Amino acid sequence: MKTIVTKTPSDMGRYTAEHAAQDLRDAIKENGEAYLIVATGASQFEVLSHLVAQDDIDWSRVHGFHLDEYIGIGRDHPASFCGYLKERFVDKVPLASFHYLSGDTDATETVRQAATKVASVTVDVALVGIGENGHLAFNDPPADFETDSPYLIVELDHECRMQQVGEGWFGSLDEVPTHAISMSIQQILKTKKIYCSVPDERKAAAVRDTLCGPITPDVPASILRNHSGTTLIIDDAAASKIPEDVKATLERVE
Numbered sequence: 015m016k017t018i019v020t021k022t023p024s025d026m027g028r029y030t031a032e033h034a035a036q037d038l039r040d041a042i043k044e045n046g047e048a049y050l051i052v053a054t055g056a057s058q059f060e061v062l063s064h065l066v067a068q069d070d071i072d073w074s075r076v077h078g079f080h081l082d083e084y085i086g087i088g089r090d091h092p093a094s095f096c097g098y099l100k101e102r103f104v105d106k107v108p109l110a111s112f113h114y115l116s117g118d119t120d121a122t123e124t125v126r127q128a129a130t131k132v133a134s135v136t137v138d139v140a141l142v143g144i145g146e147n148g149h150l151a152f153n154d155p156p157a158d159f160e161t162d163s164p165y166l167i168v169e170l171d172h173e174c175r176m177q178q179v180g181e182g183w184f185g186s187l188d189e190v191p192t193h194a195i196s197m198s199i200q201q202i203l204k205t206k207k208i209y210c211s212v213p214d215e216r217k218a219a220a221v222r223d224t225l226c227g228p229i230t231p232d233v234p235a236s237i238l239r240n241h242s243g244t245t246l247i248i249d250d251a252a253a254s255k256i257p258e259d260v261k262a263t264l265e266r267v268e
């Protein structure tokens with residue numbers, strides 16, 4: 015895993031979008047089409063706004079996959095990841111296809127259909143973030159590092175649900191669903207290039223543990239250190255708890 019430190023969330027988003035865009039162009043050139051996993055949340059605001067502005071991507075050859083979704087809310091809910099992705103990505107570019115995870119239909123059937131689709135291809139690029147509890151997609155700690163089912167139905171932990179209230183997606187903890195559909199860790203790791211974008215001081219402890227602690231299910235994102243095609247892109251605020259001697263070794267992009 016390579017780590018890049020940027021000054022602002024916008025710099026982080028621009029770096030991620032420019033590199034992901036080049037990977038998509040390369041995949042289209044080589045294979046005639048490209049496959050992309052897209053995440054949501056505050057960490058992806060800048061990534062997606064820069065990505066949809068990239069030139070020269072033949073989006074009609076790009077197929078998208080949805081990383082995770084709450085169970086029990088429809089796409090009209092302000093916290094719906096389907097609604098977020100439609101507004102910020104799918105409606106902005108003319109994709110070949112986008113495979114949503116629906117939050118308000120039979121979750122077992124949604125998982126079955128999404129798993130069949132994603133397992134039939136090799137994904138070129140994944141855009142992901144890290145939660146305040148170190149989660150990767152909705153794989154809260156302790157995460158399942160072993161199962162190779164592409165999508166899982168997972169229970170959300172207290173810290174994860176509190177983060178969603180803190181970010182303003184829900185009015186209170188009681189409103190946050192207790193379960194979600196998440197792409198599994200093993201499926202994420204099958205992607206050729208992973209861009210993990212993490213802005214904000216709220217994520218500083220999770221970033222420090224991801225980079226400097228043991229690789230453990232207790233810090234789900236730490237598994238990314240085993241994936242040679244991963245780039246972790248963090249802003250100065252998210253980097254603020256990394257020990258200075260480690261920080262000095264990281265590449266800065268201004």
Ligand SMILES: O=P(O)(O)OC[C@H]1O[C@](O)(CO)[C@@H](O)[C@@H]1O
Nearest residue numbers: 053054055056057142143144145
């Ligand atoms: O972007 P956020 O809200 O900080 O969350 C980080 C990660 O957590 C999820 O939003 C799930 O909460 C992922 O989709 C995202 O990659």
